[in-house]
Amino acid sequence: MSRVGSVISGARERLGWRKESAEAKEERFYRAGQWQLVWWRFRRHKLAQAAAVVLAIFYIIAAFAEFLSPHDPLYRYKQFAACPPTGIYMRDLSGRFRAPFVYQVVRTRDPETMRPIYKANAEVTAPIKLFVHGSRYRLWGLFDCDLHLFGTEDPETAPLFLLGTDSVGRDVLSRIFFGGRISLTVGLIGVAVSFVLGLILGGISGYFGGAIDEVIQRIIDVLISLPTIPLWMSLAAALPQNWPQLRIYFATTIILSILGWTGLARVVRGKLLSMREEDFVLAARLDGESEWRIITAYMLPGFASYIIVSLTGSLPGMILGETALSFLGIGLRPPTISWGVMLQDAQDIMAVAQLPWVLSPVAFVITAVLMFNFLGDGLRDAADPYAM
Amino acid sequence: MLGNSVLVEIKNLRTYFHLPEGTVRAVDGVDLTVRRGHTLGVVGESGCGKSVTALSLLRLVPSPGRIEGGEILFYRTVEEAGASSALTDVIDLAKLEPNGREMRSIRGNQISMVFQEPMSALIPVRTVGSQITEVITLHQKVSEAEAREIAADMLARVRLPKPRQALDDYPFQLSGGMRQRAVIAMALCCRPKLLIADEPTTALDVTTEAQILDLMRELQKEFGMAIMYITHNLGVIAEMAEMVAVMYLGKVVELTDVRTLFMSPLHPYTRALLKSIPQLTDAVTRGGKKPRLQTIEGMVPDPYSVLPGCTFHPRCPERIPDVCDRVEPGVSEVAPGHSVKCHLYSSP
Amino acid sequence: MASYIVKRIIRMIPQVFLISILAFIIIQLPPGDYLTEHLNRLRQSGRQQDEVEIRRWVQMYGLDRPMYEQYLKWITNIVFRLDFGYTFQWNKSVREVIASRMGYTLAIALFSAVFTWVVALPIGIFVAVKQYSIADYFFTLLGFIGLAVPGFLLAMVVMYVSYTQFGVKVGGLFSVEYQLQPWSWAKFVDLLGHIWIPIVILGINGTAGLIRTMRATMLDELRKQYVLVARAKGLSELKVLLRYPVRIAINPFISTIGWLLPWFFSGGTVVEIVLNLPTAGPALWRALMGQDMYLAGSYILISGTLVAIGSLISDILLAVVDPRVRFGSLEGQ
Numbered sequence A: 001m002s003r004v005g006s007v008i009s010g011a012r013e014r015l016g017w018r019k020e021s022a023e024a025k026e027e028r029f030y031r032a033g034q035w036q037l038v039w040w041r042f043r044r045h046k047l048a049q050a051a052a053v054v055l056a057i058f059y060i061i062a063a064f065a066e067f068l069s070p071h072d073p074l075y076r077y078k079q080f081a082a083c084p085p086t087g088i089y090m091r092d093l094s095g096r097f098r099a100p101f102v103y104q105v106v107r108t109r110d111p112e113t114m115r116p117i118y119k120a121n122a123e124v125t126a127p128i129k130l131f132v133h134g135s136r137y138r139l140w141g142l143f144d145c146d147l148h149l150f151g152t153e154d155p156e157t158a159p160l161f162l163l164g165t166d167s168v169g170r171d172v173l174s175r176i177f178f179g180g181r182i183s184l185t186v187g188l189i190g191v192a193v194s195f196v197l198g199l200i201l202g203g204i205s206g207y208f209g210g211a212i213d214e215v216i217q218r219i220i221d222v223l224i225s226l227p228t229i230p231l232w233m234s235l236a237a238a239l240p241q242n243w244p245q246l247r248i249y250f251a252t253t254i255i256l257s258i259l260g261w262t263g264l265a266r267v268v269r270g271k272l273l274s275m276r277e278e279d280f281v282l283a284a285r286l287d288g289e290s291e292w293r294i295i296t297a298y299m300l301p302g303f304a305s306y307i308i309v310s311l312t313g314s315l316p317g318m319i320l321g322e323t324a325l326s327f328l329g330i331g332l333r334p335p336t337i338s339w340g341v342m343l344q345d346a347q348d349i350m351a352v353a354q355l356p357w358v359l360s361p362v363a364f365v366i367t368a369v370l371m372f373n374f375l376g377d378g379l380r381d382a383a384d385p386y387a388m
Numbered sequence B: 001m002l003g004n005s006v007l008v009e010i011k012n013l014r015t016y017f018h019l020p021e022g023t024v025r026a027v028d029g030v031d032l033t034v035r036r037g038h039t040l041g042v043v044g045e046s047g048c049g050k051s052v053t054a055l056s057l058l059r060l061v062p063s064p065g066r067i068e069g070g071e072i073l074f075y076r077t078v079e080e081a082g083a084s085s086a087l088t089d090v091i092d093l094a095k096l097e098p099n100g101r102e103m104r105s106i107r108g109n110q111i112s113m114v115f116q117e118p119m120s121a122l123i124p125v126r127t128v129g130s131q132i133t134e135v136i137t138l139h140q141k142v143s144e145a146e147a148r149e150i151a152a153d154m155l156a157r158v159r160l161p162k163p164r165q166a167l168d169d170y171p172f173q174l175s176g177g178m179r180q181r182a183v184i185a186m187a188l189c190c191r192p193k194l195l196i197a198d199e200p201t202t203a204l205d206v207t208t209e210a211q212i213l214d215l216m217r218e219l220q221k222e223f224g225m226a227i228m229y230i231t232h233n234l235g236v237i238a239e240m241a242e243m244v245a246v247m248y249l250g251k252v253v254e255l256t257d258v259r260t261l262f263m264s265p266l267h268p269y270t271r272a273l274l275k276s277i278p279q280l281t282d283a284v285t286r287g288g289k290k291p292r293l294q295t296i297e298g299m300v301p302d303p304y305s306v307l308p309g310c311t312f313h314p315r316c317p318e319r320i321p322d323v324c325d326r327v328e329p330g331v332s333e334v335a336p337g338h339s340v341k342c343h344l345y346s347s348p
Numbered sequence C: 001m002a003s004y005i006v007k008r009i010i011r012m013i014p015q016v017f018l019i020s021i022l023a024f025i026i027i028q029l030p031p032g033d034y035l036t037e038h039l040n041r042l043r044q045s046g047r048q049q050d051e052v053e054i055r056r057w058v059q060m061y062g063l064d065r066p067m068y069e070q071y072l073k074w075i076t077n078i079v080f081r082l083d084f085g086y087t088f089q090w091n092k093s094v095r096e097v098i099a100s101r102m103g104y105t106l107a108i109a110l111f112s113a114v115f116t117w118v119v120a121l122p123i124g125i126f127v128a129v130k131q132y133s134i135a136d137y138f139f140t141l142l143g144f145i146g147l148a149v150p151g152f153l154l155a156m157v158v159m160y161v162s163y164t165q166f167g168v169k170v171g172g173l174f175s176v177e178y179q180l181q182p183w184s185w186a187k188f189v190d191l192l193g194h195i196w197i198p199i200v201i202l203g204i205n206g207t208a209g210l211i212r213t214m215r216a217t218m219l220d221e222l223r224k225q226y227v228l229v230a231r232a233k234g235l236s237e238l239k240v241l242l243r244y245p246v247r248i249a250i251n252p253f254i255s256t257i258g259w260l261l262p263w264f265f266s267g268g269t270v271v272e273i274v275l276n277l278p279t280a281g282p283a284l285w286r287a288l289m290g291q292d293m294y295l296a297g298s299y300i301l302i303s304g305t306l307v308a309i310g311s312l313i314s315d316i317l318l319a320v321v322d323p324r325v326r327f328g329s330l331e332g333q
C-alpha cells in the first residue's frame, strides 16, 4: 500500500504535478496512504458512522449473548407460554418512586377460548437487578458462569420478558440475542468465502484472459441471471436432513456465497485489466519485477479498499437470504436459533394476531440490513478513488 | 448615434454563487458593451468569470448562482411589418424571469451561444438533425420539413460535407470538427443578433481551429451579427476581435480596441498577460535556446475571500503601497474607447 | 441492427445451456432424493408388479446409463416433448404443475414491473431535479427502507395489519367461492381484487431500487453540457428534461426488464409462499420440502430461461432507443 502511494507520488513529482506552493494540508493529502484517505472521507459520512456504531452494538450483543440475555433461549417457561412483554414500573401502588421493578405474573384462562391471560399481581413486586445470577452457561465454551447483565431474582414467578415469550414459553429477547449470532455471522462467513472465490476466479479471469476468461465470464453471466432465492432454496433443500447443526450452518453460508463472488470477480477482473495499462505498473514491469509481484504488491493494494466495499454491499442480501431460507424451514432448523428460524412461528397469521411480539425479529433483521446499507453506501463513497 | 449601434450593454453586473463554504463572487461588477455586428473579445485567466458572465447574459446561471445586481440591457430591434425603419426597444434581461416566456423567446433566437466543450454539446441518442430542427421550429413558424431544409442549408453554410446525410447521423458518427460545425450551425439557424462563443475551438486541432474561426468571421459578415468571443488565447483575440475586455477575478480591468491592447496595454495585469504569450520569434532568434516563459507571479487568490482594494494588488509588480491594498480603483477613461480600472491611471 | 440481434441470440445459447446443466446438477444433488427413496421402497417390497414399475422408472430417466446420457435424455425430453419429469409430491407431471402456476407468477412479475416503472419514473426524475430538497430526502429514506425490507417481511406485516385492524385475511388470488369455478367475469374481478397486493408488495422493492438508479443517472445527465445547450435553445424546462436527460436516464428502465425478472422470481417466491398464492413459488417450496428435485430443477431451468429471454428483449429494446448500442460505439460517453 505505501509502496503504491510512493510510486504514485513519485510519478506526480516527475510529472511536476506537485505545486511548489502547495499548502501543508495538500501535501499531507498527497502523502496520505490509500486507507487514510478512505478514513478521512468516511469521517464525513455521519449516517454511515452511526450505522457502524449500531452494527458494532449488534455484534457485541451477539458475542456476549449468554451474558446479556436474561434467560436461557431454549428454556420453556411452561407457566408463561405466549406471555406478552412485561411491563416495567417505576412507581408503586402507594405512588412512591422506586428503582425499576416488575410485578408478579399470574396466569388465568379465558373461560371461552381457553387462552391464557396474564395478569400482574400488584401485591408482589420484584426489582430489576443488574448482574443477577440465573441460568448457567459456558461463555464461548470456556468459562462456567451464571451471571446475567440484568433480570429478576426469581424468573419462575416474577419474570422479565422484555419482548414477551413465544407459544411454548421461551423468552423472545434472549432468542433474538442468540439468533443474532447465527444471522449476523452467516453474512460475514459468506462474505469471506465470496472474497476468496471472487479474488481467485476474478484474478484468473483477468490475468489469463482468453478462453478461460470467456468461460468464467459466461458462468458469471448465468449465475447473475438466475433467481437467487429459488436457487438457494433448491441447494439448501438438497442438504442431507441428518447433518449436525454446525455442518448445516456452514453449508448454508457456502450456498449463500455461491452467487456472492460473481460481482467481486467482475470487479477484480476489470481492475486488473485496466491497471495493466497504468504507468506505475508499466514502470514496475520495466524495473523487472515479476508478474506475480506486480499483481500482489502493486495492483491488488490499489483496489483492496474497493473490494472490501463491494463486499459490504453483498452482506445484507446474505442476511436476508438466511432469514428467508430459515423462515421457510429450508436450511437451518430448530433447535438452531436464528432470526429466520424464529420467524417460522409467524407463518400462521392467526397465531401472530394472538402474539404479535413474535414478529419482533423482523425489526432486528430490517435494522441490521438498513445499517449495512448505510455503511456500505458510506464506504463506497469513501473508497471511490474518483471522489473529490 | 452611438445608442443605436449598441446591442448589449452590461452595467455593474454581479453574479454570486452561494455555496456552503462561502460566497463565490464569480462576476463582481462587470461593465461591457457589445456593438451591433462587431466582435468583443473577452480574455482572462481560467476562473475569472468569463463563462459566468456569458451565462448571466442568457440567464442560465446554474443553481446556487444568482444575479445579485446590475443591468443587462438588450437593445432589441422590433421589425414592424410595413414600416421601413426598424424600431429599437430596450429590455433589461437581468430583470426577466430566467425561465419565463420572454427570456426563452430571446434565447437561441436573438442571442445564442456556442459552449466550451463541443464534444458533449449534442446528446448522443438523438440525431443531429432533430437537435437542430428543434430550435428552428421553436422560434420560427415553419413546418418540420421546412425546418429540415433550413437546417440542411445551415449545415451546408458551415461547410459540413454531405449536410443532408449528416441530419440523420448521430453525433458520435461525426468527427470533433464536424460536430463543432454542427453546433455552430445550430446556434446560427435562427440568425441571432448576438452569438456568444465560449472558447469554441479549444478542443480542436490548430488547422480545424483556423477553419472554424474563418467560418465564424464569414458568417458574421453575412448575417451582420455581433459576436462575444470568450477565450484565454490572445492570438485568437488578435485575429477575431475588434474590442477586447480583459477580466480578472470577476471584474473587467481593461477595455479597449484590439490594436491598443497589443500596442499599448495599460493595466499591469494586461501587460503581464501579454508577456506570458510564447513568442515564436524569441525561440528562433535565440538560436534554439528556449527562453523561460514569463508567468504572472503568485496564485489567483481563493475565490471565497474578499480582498480589500484592487483585487490584483497581491500579484501586481507596480502596486502603490497603502493605496492599492485599501482603495478599490475606479474606472478611468484614458482615451475614447479605452478604459482601465487601475490606480496608476486614475485622475487625481 | 439485425446482425446485432443475431449476435445477441447466439450469445444466449451457451447461457441457456449452462442453466440447464445447473438445473440438472440440482436434480442429481440430494443423496436421499425422492426417486431413489421410492425405488428403494419398491425394491424392498420385491413384488412382481413393482419390478415392472422399477424398470419403467429406470427406463424413463435412464438411471442405468452414465450421467451425460441421463442429461441428454432429460434435456431432449424437455426440448422435444416438453416433458419435465414427474413430481411425486404432487403425483403429477411437472409440466402440469408448472403450467397452471407459472402463468400467474409471470403475470405478477410483469405487473410488478409495470407498477415499478410507473411509480419510479416520475419520482426518480422529480427527486433528481429537486436534489437536496425535502422530497429528495424523504424518497431517499423511503428508498433505503424499501430496499432493506424484503417483500416477504412486508407481506407478513401487511397480513398482520389487515387482519388485526380490518379483520381481512389477505392471501390467495381468489376468494373461496371462486377458487374452483371456471373463468367468468366475476372471477376475473375477484382476481383483480386480490392480485394487486402481491404486485404492490413486490413492486415496492423494485421501485426503491429503480428510484435510486434513476436519480443517480439523472443527476449525472443533468450535469452534462447538452442540457445547458438545450436550455440555451430556449426550450421550456419540461421539454429540456424530457428530450434530453430523461432520454438517457430511461435506459436503465429498459435494462430493468433484464434484472427485474430474476428479482421478482427471487423475491416473489417467498412472498408467494407467505401470501399462499396458487403460483409457482409455493409449488417449488412444497416439492423442495420433500426433496422432490425434478420440480426444483425445472423451476430453475424455466425461470432461468425466461430471465435470459427477458434480458434478450431488454438488450434489443436498448438498441432501439440508444443508437450507441446499435452502432456498437459506446466510447462516445
Ligand SMILES: Nc1ncnc2c1ncn2[C@@H]1O[C@H](COP(=O)(O)OP(=O)(O)OP(=O)(O)O)[C@@H](O)[C@H]1O
Pocket: B017, B019, B024, B025, B026, B044, B045, B046, B047, B048, B049, B050, B051, B052, B053, B062, B063, B064, B065, B116, B232, B303
Ligand atoms: N456551478 C458553479 N458552482 C459554483 N461555483 C461556480 C460554478 N460555476 C462557476 N463557478 C465559479 O465561478 C468562477 C468563474 O467561473 P467561470 O466558469 O466563469 O470561469 P472562466 O473564466 O470561464 O474559466 P475557464 O477559462 O476555465 O472557462 C470560478 O471561480 C468558479 O469556481
Ligand SMILES: [Mg+2]
Pocket: B050, B051, B052, B116, B198
Ligand atoms: Mg469558462
